[in-house]
Amino acid sequence: MSSMPQLLEDGGPVPSGSSYRGVMSPEQARDPDYFPGMAMAIPLGIQHVLAMFVSNLAPAIIVAGAAGFGYGSPDPSEMIYMIQMSMLFAGVATLFQTIGAGPMGARLPIVQGTSFAFLPVMIPIVAGQGVAAMAALTTAAIFGGLFHMVLSFFVGRIRFALPPMVTGLVVLMIGLSLMRVGVQYAAGGVPAVGTDSYGAAGSWLLAGTVAATTLALSFFARGIWSTASVLIGLCVGYAVAAMMGRISLEPVETVGWFMVPSPFHFGFALSASAILGFCLMGVVSAIETVGDVSGICEGGAGREATDRELSGATFADGFGTAIAAVFGALPNTSFSQNVGLIAITGVMSRHIVTVGAVFLILCGLVPKIGAVVTTIPIEVLGGGVIVMFGMVASAALSMLSSVEWTQRNMLIFGVSLSLALGLQLEPESLKHLPETLRVLLGSGVLPAAALAVVLNLVVPGRTEERVSA
Template sequence: MTTTYSDPNVTPPIGQAVPLGFQHVLAMFASNVTPSIIVGQAAGLAFGSPDLIFLIQMAMLFAGVATLFQTVGIGPIGARLPIMQGTSFAFVGVLAGVAATLGLGVALTACIIGGVVHFILGGFIKHLRWLFPPLVTGLVILAIGLYLIPVAIKYAAGGAAEFQMAADSFGSLKHWSVALTVIIVSLLIKFFTKGALSNSAILLGLLAGYGLAFVLGMVNFAPVAGAGWFTQITPLPYGFEFNLGAVIAVTLVSIVSAIETVGDASATAKAGAQRDATDEEIAGATYADGLGTAVAGVFGGLPNTSFSQNVGIVGMTGIMSRHVVTIAGLIMIVCGLIPKVGAVIASMPLPVLGGGVIVMFGMVAAAGLNMLSEITMSRRNMIIIAVSLAFGLGLNLVPTAVQYLPDTIRVLATSAVAPTALMAVILNLVLPHEDAT
């Protein structure tokens, strides 16, 4: 008799469950730690510094904690489906801008409050979905990817003087050879292998680039030697600093993130059990998302969200067991409690990270385009896309254009994601639909 794993409460044999848990970790590991590195760098943290290592540790630790909120659950919190949580790219644009101008204390405070709002959304998320059709959600995700791509190119070319890279070596062949190695190896593994190997393509590409960077003398292991063996967890490590503009910006992205989690919960139920997600599962997934974000923010972690690439693993393996993803969450918690793991990641030269994020951020933009492909490209929809992107990305590229606005509104206006989302929602509500001809 063949055992079926389409029931989330059924656990495969331990010899199968543990490797599957590691597979979920490998698929999301690089994407999980990258946002913390980018936001930390924007805040002025030196590469390999204890503060940056700390942010990386918190990203791993609270990705694991948030995953347990989803898979194990607490009362109505958690979908109790195999949904892997991780640090969200959606917030990077907003948080990097806030951290650069107002500091990490303001950014993390906004994360805490945004997480609480996100949690509250769980009670009525199903009633808000109409505000975020594929036109709006796709536009926001596309804006996130387009905003981040220049960051990826900057990293691949060697960072910049402020990131402790010599200005005259920016764009050197040495830097680009490392970044291109990451890209080429990632693509080869992704498209010419299968299973766990294919799902770990980005991580293995980063390892290949890391190896080349080591050979070229670009790796400094001093922070690894100096790192401890156990993470000290401190509430509000950067204080509690309220800024209305930062809170509004993070909250707007939280709403989009909540809608994305609804999609992931629905996709997981379809992929693993060929059924629709229940209202309780969707609400529980949203509650867990918000709670994970708020708790992470209290201890220095960035917002969490469901990871879509792990939905693909459920569909590929056909194993719906939430307990497999619980194992993955426990692995992330263990990694987060060992600072030497974070120090190894923080010792990664910027061109190595740049090669990885060129692929990752490009995929974010491509995911947005994929969602937009579901809509009809009428004149109305094209105008919404054009105006929303023009305002969102344009004001971010030329922040002095709104330099005389009050601080709160200026933070919102130049965050790229928030103005794109706000403009897209408003235009989608007020512009009349064209009559079919």
């Protein structure tokens, strides 16, 4: 096992025609069913968890903050519960993918986690409404997950309507929608808006420390140091905050060591706008999962994904979302950063990801972990989410790079982006519409997706040459 540290440090792909660091052959590395042994599976599985850990928790923290029971609230217990459920059901949903059952699961090394894509829809649902609003949100997520499962049987047939121009626009809108949240966190959080402490130098010092550390590790480090750069950046920012006297461990001392998830923790409440929004975003999430599965198969195994793998992955996506929502967790989806990690390590074993999923489940049952997360100053978290949301937008630009930018495509993209972003920035323009339409059109993501899909289908194609930027 002396080769194991070298494996994680270098993180290189499998060399063609040679053994993998003397541990496995290239054929074994490309086989999803191959198990390399616990000595390799544990560190590689934990590496997968580190790659997605912060991104998995951030949506729960953001939703809790938008609802009004997040940072700065007198009782952080509900946010701790949401953080724990994010870890627990990310692990459970990952097992649905790696192990599978019947039509569920791609049986590939797919890591599931809490989805950023739904945030533009979730935030308006709970904004300033407190814990009570979570009932409508989680109920809608159950219906959205069930709809997502149904989509799995048709996902191959609707791909034609969602070319890279449309999916890239949707991902870009997700990133743009969240950037304001990142800056608000870095400046001191929404509760501090309008006060003298908002935007103070100390706040930006903490956020800047996290961002600078993350970027430095991403650019100059290798292996696990680069993979977990955001998490390490948060730890450095946390240490600086501790030296500034900004850390209180009281929440950690008051919670127990074990937490059991409770069904319908936030209650059950029907909201037509919320349900419709979750169902529509389910289409976006399904296409995202199709892209991740294709990336895993092409980057890790050098082949195209089968229809069975695509359908099974999407089914598990929806089922994982529905089950998580029953226990008060947010929607799940496949995580793209782990797709890149598989391409780096060159190891396709789904059993390695299964080990990581078990680790996540164990973390989800220990509420002191969630309590530690709540002690992180919001400015420290802001530095991390600024990087993460920026990467969402960067991923969108990467998707859009393959688009043929004819005059037709530029008009479709431009009009869709202009209207969707404008409606989100000026929600008062929708005040005369019914509540359902206000929530859906104000999300930014849904109007962008809907308009781009419709225009792409109805506007006839043209033969203009590519327009240079």
